[in-house]
Amino acid sequence: MNLQVLAQVNSFLAALVLLTAFAMLSQRKINSLVTLFAWQGLFLSINTAVVGFVASKHHLYISSLLTLSIKVILLPYILHVLVVRLKIRKEVETIVNIPTTMLIGIALVIFSYHLTAPVREMSTLITRSTLAVALATVMIGLLMMITRKHAVTQIIGFLAMENGLFFAATSATYGMPLVVELGVALDVLIAAFIFGIFFFHISTTFDSLSVEQMESLREDN
Amino acid sequence: MISPIELSIIPVVAFIIPVVFVVVIGNDRQRLIRMSFSVSALASFISVVAGAMAVAGHSVEQVVLPLGLPTLPFHLRLDQLSGFFIFVVGLLSFFVSVYSVGYVSGLGAGKPVKRLIVFYNIFIAAMLMVCLADDALCFLVAWEVMAASSYFLVMFEDGRSENRRAAYLYMVMAHIGAVLILLSFGVMAGVTTGFEDFSCYTFDAMRAAKFPLKWATVAFLLSFFGFAAKAGVIPFHVWLPEAHPVAPSNVSALMSGVMLKTAIYGIVRITFDIIKVFPWWWGTMVLVLGLVSAVMGVLYALMQHDLKKLLAYHSVENIGIILIGIGLSMIFTSFHLPVMAALALIAGLYHTMNHAMFKGLLFMGAGAVLHATHERNMDEMGGLIHLMPWTSAFFLVGCISISALPPFNGFVSEWLTFQAFLLSPSLPIPMMKLLIPLGAALLALTGALAAACFVKVFGVIFLGNWRGHSQHVVTEAGWSMRAGMSLASLACLCLGVLPAIVINWMDAISESLLNARLVTTSGVYGWMWLTPVDPERASYSGPLVLIGIVAVCAVTYVLLHVKPGNISRVPVWDCGFKKLTPKMQYNAVSFSMPFRRIFGFLFDIKEQIRLTPQRQHPAFPENSQYYLRVRDRFWGWLYRPVIDRVVLLSRKAGMLQHGRIHVYLIYSFVTIIVLLALL
Numbered sequence: 001m002n003l004q005v006l007a008q009v010n011s012f013l014a015a016l017v018l019l020t021a022f023a024m025l026s027q028r029k030i031n032s033l034v035t036l037f038a039w040q041g042l043f044l045s046i047n048t049a050v051v052g053f054v055a056s057k058h059h060l061y062i063s064s065l066l067t068l069s070i071k072v073i074l075l076p077y078i079l080h081v082l083v084v085r086l087k088i089r090k091e092v093e094t095i096v097n098i099p100t101t102m103l104i105g106i107a108l109v110i111f112s113y114h115l116t117a118p119v120r121e122m123s124t125l126i127t128r129s130t131l132a133v134a135l136a137t138v139m140i141g142l143l144m145m146i147t148r149k150h151a152v153t154q155i156i157g158f159l160a161m162e163n164g165l166f167f168a169a170t171s172a173t174y175g176m177p178l179v180v181e182l183g184v185a186l187d188v189l190i191a192a193f194i195f196g197i198f199f200f201h202i203s204t205t206f207d208s209l210s211v212e213q214m215e216s217l218r219e220d221n
Numbered sequence: 222m223i224s225p226i227e228l229s230i231i232p233v234v235a236f237i238i239p240v241v242f243v244v245v246i247g248n249d250r251q252r253l254i255r256m257s258f259s260v261s262a263l264a265s266f267i268s269v270v271a272g273a274m275a276v277a278g279h280s281v282e283q284v285v286l287p288l289g290l291p292t293l294p295f296h297l298r299l300d301q302l303s304g305f306f307i308f309v310v311g312l313l314s315f316f317v318s319v320y321s322v323g324y325v326s327g328l329g330a331g332k333p334v335k336r337l338i339v340f341y342n343i344f345i346a347a348m349l350m351v352c353l354a355d356d357a358l359c360f361l362v363a364w365e366v367m368a369a370s371s372y373f374l375v376m377f378e379d380g381r382s383e384n385r386r387a388a389y390l391y392m393v394m395a396h397i398g399a400v401l402i403l404l405s406f407g408v409m410a411g412v413t414t415g416f417e418d419f420s421c422y423t424f425d426a427m428r429a430a431k432f433p434l435k436w437a438t439v440a441f442l443l444s445f446f447g448f449a450a451k452a453g454v455i456p457f458h459v460w461l462p463e464a465h466p467v468a469p470s471n472v473s474a475l476m477s478g479v480m481l482k483t484a485i486y487g488i489v490r491i492t493f494d495i496i497k498v499f500p501w502w503w504g505t506m507v508l509v510l511g512l513v514s515a516v517m518g519v520l521y522a523l524m525q526h527d528l529k530k531l532l533a534y535h536s537v538e539n540i541g542i543i544l545i546g547i548g549l550s551m552i553f554t555s556f557h558l559p560v561m562a563a564l565a566l567i568a569g570l571y572h573t574m575n576h577a578m579f580k581g582l583l584f585m586g587a588g589a590v591l592h593a594t595h596e597r598n599m600d601e602m603g604g605l606i607h608l609m610p611w612t613s614a615f616f617l618v619g620c621i622s623i624s625a626l627p628p629f630n631g632f633v634s635e636w637l638t639f640q641a642f643l644l645s646p647s648l649p650i651p652m653m654k655l656l657i658p659l660g661a662a663l664l665a666l667t668g669a670l671a672a673a674c675f676v677k678v679f680g681v682i683f684l685g686n687w688r689g690h691s692q693h694v695v696t697e698a699g700w701s702m703r704a705g706m707s708l709a710s711l712a713c714l715c716l717g718v719l720p721a722i723v724i725n726w727m728d729a730i731s732e733s734l735l736n737a738r739l740v741t742t743s744g745v746y747g748w749m750w751l752t753p754v755d756p757e758r759a760s761y762s763g764p765l766v767l768i769g770i771v772a773v774c775a776v777t778y779v780l781l782h783v784k785p786g787n788i789s790r791v792p793v794w795d796c797g798f799k800k801l802t803p804k805m806q807y808n809a810v811s812f813s814m815p816f817r818r819i820f821g822f823l824f825d826i827k828e829q830i831r832l833t834p835q836r837q838h839p840a841f842p843e844n845s846q847y848y849l850r851v852r853d854r855f856w857g858w859l860y861r862p863v864i865d866r867v868v869l870l871s872r873k874a875g876m877l878q879h880g881r882i883h884v885y886l887i888y889s890f891v892t893i894i895v896l897l898a899l900l
Contacts, residue, residue: 139890
């Protein structure tokens with residue numbers, strides 16, 4: 001396969017990652033959200049493998065496998081268990097309505113492209129054009145955390161942000177050193193466990209997982 | 222032969238032993254108190270010896286401990302100045318530890334004695350370490366340990382909200398001071414040697430450096446005001462009258478007697494030893510602040526009727542007197558008059574030692590009185606001289622000393638300060654020629670007011686009849702409390718009677734810092750005569766004055782008592798008014814009334830007479846009540862506005878805190894976007 005085709009594949013995967021990010025932004029059902037998150041992880045993992053092949057960096061295969069196992073299988077499973085155990089059946093509640101959120105998301109994508117324009121001109125990597133997508137994914141993840149009321153959706157937003165960061169690392173520099181990636185993967189896994197435990201406590205304390213309830217913890221002045 | 226610095230490290234370590242005792246014999250209260258304070262007394266005594274040897278030894282020793290940061294281990298150094306302060310700290314700690322055996326045993330059963338013992342010992346060890354430290358890190362660590370341990374000592378009775386408030390105020394002031402000192406060290410280390418490595422934080426490196434005037438001024442001002450916050454120089458004195466009354470009396474004795482002096486040590490160390498060359502206005506500033514503190518301190522003290530609060534304000538006064546000596550010495554140094562500088566410095570340091578002794582004694586006496594009467598308000602006491610003859614005798618010694626009357630020690634140091642003032646006409650600047658006589662006059666006023674104040678204290682507490690409502694059985698203090706007070710009284714007497722010997726010993730300090738000795742003695746009977754400058758100008762002989770006073774007293778006693786009929790006891794003449802009650806005596810409020818009239822503008826006074834009219838006619842009041850409240854003006858002038866601003870600002874800043882996660886997320890989101898867009 002020549003490099004041109006691989007660059008095309010890379011761009012295509014980047015587009016898919018961005019698409020899933022938008023899909024997550026618009027999704028109202030929590031189960032579908034988890035599924036979308038798994039899809040995003042899958043695209044990420046394939047992309048990592050492709051980049052590894054292009055750049056002939058073999059450690060990227062390992063991180064691709066890690067992504068596959070953690071972000072596509074393990075984390076969605078944990079989230080799924082969480083949703084079942086906590087009996088979350090309601091639809092995702094949002095603070096800002098979904099069309100507006102989508103519009104803000106589009107603005108963020110344009111902003112990211114504007115921001116990474118100088119980098120695209122300087123860089124010689126074949127993956128350079130995907131940096132903007134990575135940045136946009138990070139910001140859309142953050143946007144999701146802001147606009148959702150429910151704690152579980154906020155966590156998915158957080159994990160989506162992490163996906164974006166990982167994507168930025170692979171596309172900007174052909175990945176971080178393996179040790180760092182292993183550490184990050186472990187961190188994400190442990191974070192998911194901790195979140196899970198916290199959610200059980202929060203839901204028993206407040207009878208709800210809406211983070212708005214936590215406002216009552218504020219110290220009155 | 223063990224060297225002084227090793228000898229001075231031993232007590233610092235030995236102060237940990239009582240802490241171990243608390244763990245080991247925690248439950249046998251009496252045994253714990255006896256053993257741990259004996260060890261504290263012993264350790265203090267060792268540091269007295271070490272300090273005395275260091276001053277007399279004319280040598281400088283340094284030790285690097287295997288503690289601290291990897292690149293900046295703790296440096297310790299024992300020179301004459303630190304030896305002197307270790308001597309002072311050790312001496313008072315020795316007296317107070319002896320006193321504490323009885324005092325702490327007598328505290329109520331519910332009081333947290335273990336906590337007192339632990340922090341008491343850590344506190345003394347930290348003060349010794351402050352004097353030994355020879356790098357900024359070690360100094361600040363010791364300084365903060367000292368502040369924190371004394372905070373817990375002030376919080377001793379934490380059940381009462383006023384105590385918690387006092388402790389909090391103390392902590393805030395101590396930290397403002399510590400931050401200023403930290404910045405000062407940073408400036409000195411950074412400007413002079415650069416931040417190449419941590420070795421620029423040792424005092425040795427700072428000593429070797431040449432400071433540009435601008436940065437030297439910044440460093441001096443920062444450190445001076447930092448230390449001033451600890452020393453209680455006006456206007457930083459507000460914590461003293463709050464914190465000293467609520468602490469246990471043995472702790473107040475140490476805090477007022479020696480903890481404030483560590484700040485004096487810091488000022489002397491930084492100006493005379495590290496910066497060395499400075500313009501004359503620095504000294505003038507110190508002198509003026511000293512004068513203000515002395516006069517205002519004693520005036521505020523006069524208005525108090527809470528015994529320990531009064532003593533706390535006297536600490537402000539005496540710190541002022543010490544600073545007058547140090548300020549004069551700085552002025553003389555900048556005009557290259559080393560002998561006069563040595564005289565003023567010795568005067569300041571001598572007063573440092575004297576104040577430690579007599580203020581320690583007075584706080585111990587106050588503790589004994591409070592312990593016996595369970596009363597802090599002087600207007601509820603009276604006539605204690607019959608019930609507590611020993612305590613009243615020792616307290617009288619303290620009163621005479623602090624009022625600067627011979628033959629006790631306060632006189633000597635104030636006399637030396639006056640000598641320094643009288644030498645000042647040789648200064649070349651006209652403004653100083655105006656300021657100096659004014660300063661001398663203010664110092665004289667301070668001495669007179671202090672004497673008036675202690676006439677009030679002694680008269681109201683020990684003379685007359687019992688004014689109080691409570692019928693508490695008052696008994697004399699126990700043997701250990703009397704022992705502690707008698708040792709301190711003896712020290713006051715010796716320092717007052719034999720100043721020539723002491724100053725000969727202290728001369729090593731001025732020699733090491735200013736390269737000048739004070740010619741203190743002349744002739745064969747040199748130990749008898751204190752002649753600081755020139756025998757023709759002024760001289761003072763403690764022993765002769767003592768002999769004179771003793772002779773006059775003896776003659777009077779003999780004349781009065783030799784014939785049995787000379788003294789007869791009769792009822793007090795009641796001016797024809799048949800119902801004399803103890804209420805009709807002078808009390809603290811009425812005694813200080815003239816001063817309130819004259820200096821009233823300095824205080825925030827609220828005076829009211831409430832009349833309860835009779836039912837028949839308002840012209841015939843049935844009952845009248847006098848109400849007086851005197852408050853420190855600085856609180857309203859300086860502290861209230863600052864506190865209000867801070868509260869207002871924090872309210873404003875608090876509006877950012879909604880407690881909603883989404884809002885916090887938006888904060889970070891917006892920050893990221895803005896930063897990305899700008900960069």
